[in-house]
Amino acid sequence: MAVKFLGQYLLERGVITPAQLLSAIEAQRASNPLLGELAVRQGLLTADQARRINERQRIEDRRFGDIAMDLGLLDAAQVESLLAAQKAGRKLFGQILVEQGVLDQATLEAELAAHRADQDLAQQELAVGVNDHALAELANGAIALCGRLFPRMLDSQCQAAGLLDAQALAAYPHVAHVRIEGDQPMFIGIATDAATMKAMVCAFLRIGPERCDDALAIDGLGEIVNVLMGYVVRNVLPDELQYTAFPPDSSVPAASLVADRERSLALLMNSQLGPFALLIGD
Amino acid sequence: MAARPTVLICDDSRALRMLTAGQLEAAGFHVVGEASNGNEAVGQFLALSPDIVLLDLVMPECDGRQALVRILGQDPKARVVILSSLGAQSDIEECLKLGARSYLQKPIDPDAMERVLREVLA
Numbered sequence A: 001m002a003v004k005f006l007g008q009y010l011l012e013r014g015v016i017t018p019a020q021l022l023s024a025i026e027a028q029r030a031s032n033p034l035l036g037e038l039a040v041r042q043g044l045l046t047a048d049q050a051r052r053i054n055e056r057q058r059i060e061d062r063r064f065g066d067i068a069m070d071l072g073l074l075d076a077a078q079v080e081s082l083l084a085a086q087k088a089g090r091k092l093f094g095q096i097l098v099e100q101g102v103l104d105q106a107t108l109e110a111e112l113a114a115h116r117a118d119q120d121l122a123q124q125e126l127a128v129g130v131n132d133h134a135l136a137e138l139a140n141g142a143i144a145l146c147g148r149l150f151p152r153m154l155d156s157q158c159q160a161a162g163l164l165d166a167q168a169l170a171a172y173p174h175v176a177h178v179r180i181e182g183d184q185p186m187f188i189g190i191a192t193d194a195a196t197m198k199a200m201v202c203a204f205l206r207i208g209p210e211r212c213d214d215a216l217a218i219d220g221l222g223e224i225v226n227v228l229m230g231y232v233v234r235n236v237l238p239d240e241l242q243y244t245a246f247p248p249d250s251s252v253p254a255a256s257l258v259a260d261r262e263r264s265l266a267l268l269m270n271s272q273l274g275p276f277a278l279l280i281g282d
Numbered sequence B: 001m002a003a004r005p006t007v008l009i010c011d012d013s014r015a016l017r018m019l020t021a022g023q024l025e026a027a028g029f030h031v032v033g034e035a036s037n038g039n040e041a042v043g044q045f046l047a048l049s050p051d052i053v054l055l056d057l058v059m060p061e062c063d064g065r066q067a068l069v070r071i072l073g074q075d076p077k078a079r080v081v082i083l084s085s086l087g088a089q090s091d092i093e094e095c096l097k098l099g100a101r102s103y104l105q106k107p108i109d110p111d112a113m114e115r116v117l118r119e120v121l122a
Helices: A006-012 A018-031 A035-041 A047-059 A064-070 A076-089 A093-099 A105-131 A136-154 A194-205 A214-235 B014-026 B038-048 B064-074 B089-098 B110-121
Strands: A158-163 A174-182 A186-192 A243-245 A264-271 A276-281 B006-010 B030-035 B052-056 B080-084 B102-105
Touching: A006 A018, A006 A093, A006 A105, A018 A093, A035 A047, A035 A064, A035 A076, A047 A064, A047 A136, A047 B110, A064 A076, A093 A105, A105 A136, A105 A158, A136 A158, A136 A194, A136 A214, A136 A264, A136 A276, A174 A214, A186 A194, A186 A214, A194 A214, A194 B014, A214 A243, A214 B014, B006 B014, B006 B038, B014 B030, B014 B110, B030 B038, B038 B052, B038 B064, B052 B064, B052 B110, B064 B080, B064 B089, B080 B089, B080 B110, B089 B102, B102 B110
Parallel strands: B006 B030, B006 B052, B052 B080, B080 B102
Antiparallel strands: A158 A264, A174 A186, A174 A243, A186 A276, A264 A276
16 A cells, blocks of 8 residues: 555545646645745745745755745744745645535545545555665655655655565666765665656756657756755765765666665655655665 | 856756756856866867866766866866765865866755856956
């Protein structure tokens, strides 16, 4: 059983159609502005200032408000006010489905309860699978980083959904990984299908799909993994570590990278850009 | 209107060149060329005479260190800024001793890049 976003869960159960899912996602995005968008709307920041802070967020694992204060662009009171406005205006996905007439309230509540029960079980299975592993600390750190990094870097939510075996990895033939050698050798990789890879790279480079050929897609995937490894090194590994990083490598199949299951993990990750495998090993 | 400083980007990753070019243009620089390996980097430098060269250390067909030596051999006043990957401190120190003006660590922080390039130009 895998952890799933509510929309994905309802779609797979046939409760909503793909068109209804897309419409609700767009409505949710419109009603849940990012802090930067709110700040520009309220005249607290210019669009250029908000863009600068967002760019910085793509590199640093820090909140928008904290970076804005560091740059002297907002003060603490303004950040608090923006956060309160963001929270007040926030709409839940299920709420939007009801407002759009896709579901009635009773059906929504029943589906939410079923989703919650499924997700609790899936989370437990995932936790057991990861926490029993020798690389549990690294894996949990990498999962948390993806959860924070993807919205900033790729404008997409992301969550761990389950563990993948070698057979399941065949669905994700496009792979890039970055290895570090030294005090604590390790690698991080992403394996995915062609459509998800292109979606990720287009989001990363902020280009349209017509500008993303296959070579750029695999190259871009490598750069995304490079950024992820940078965060892992800075946030998960000990500060005093001595290491050397190698350039992204897209020549090794996912199944080969994680062949030794005692020293590696393949995690299924769900994102709004598509599913992918997060590969971790030493 | 003052001319924008010109930059040559040398990195074997097309994605990184694309990302960096966008950030540079937004910061008021003009990207006059790109190179995907050390040999191209030297050739483009000679052809374009950019104000600044952004030079990745790890590239095929002549790495960044060798390209740096060749570029400075042609023009000792060339402003070369090294792009380094994680954990490459000893490589950075060597390149600075060889004459590189500064360095940027990947993933590149656009604000840090602008600051470093403006300092190098000053």
